[in-house]
Amino acid sequence: PTTFNEMFMFNGAVMGFGQSTWMNIILDQFDDIVTNVANSYRLQEECDVCALVMAKYKGTINLGEFKAVMLASLRSLVPKDWDGEHEIAWGWLWENVERML
Secondary structure, X not given: OOOXXXXXXXXXXXXXXXXXXXXXXXXXXXXXXXXXXXXXXXXXXXXXXXXXXXXXXOOOOOHHHHHXXXXXXXXXXXXOOOOHHHHHHHHHHHHHHHHHO
């Protein structure tokens, strides 16, 4: 896996979340969410779109699972550059996204 999406799917399967198809809903919006992190109105809009699609999902959604796979994937893609500051920054982003969802 060389892209975030590929690494996410790989790590999701390894971590036992391969059947959590709801993660694809967020993964499809994730690039737009990250790209618009500096624009709070647009970030909220992207989260609203994601929430609307997730509302149609029949089943259990555990956003903490997405965070775990997201962080594992990012660590895997940039192992030499990853440090505590990255962990804090991406954790902050996800906590805000989770609140908006």
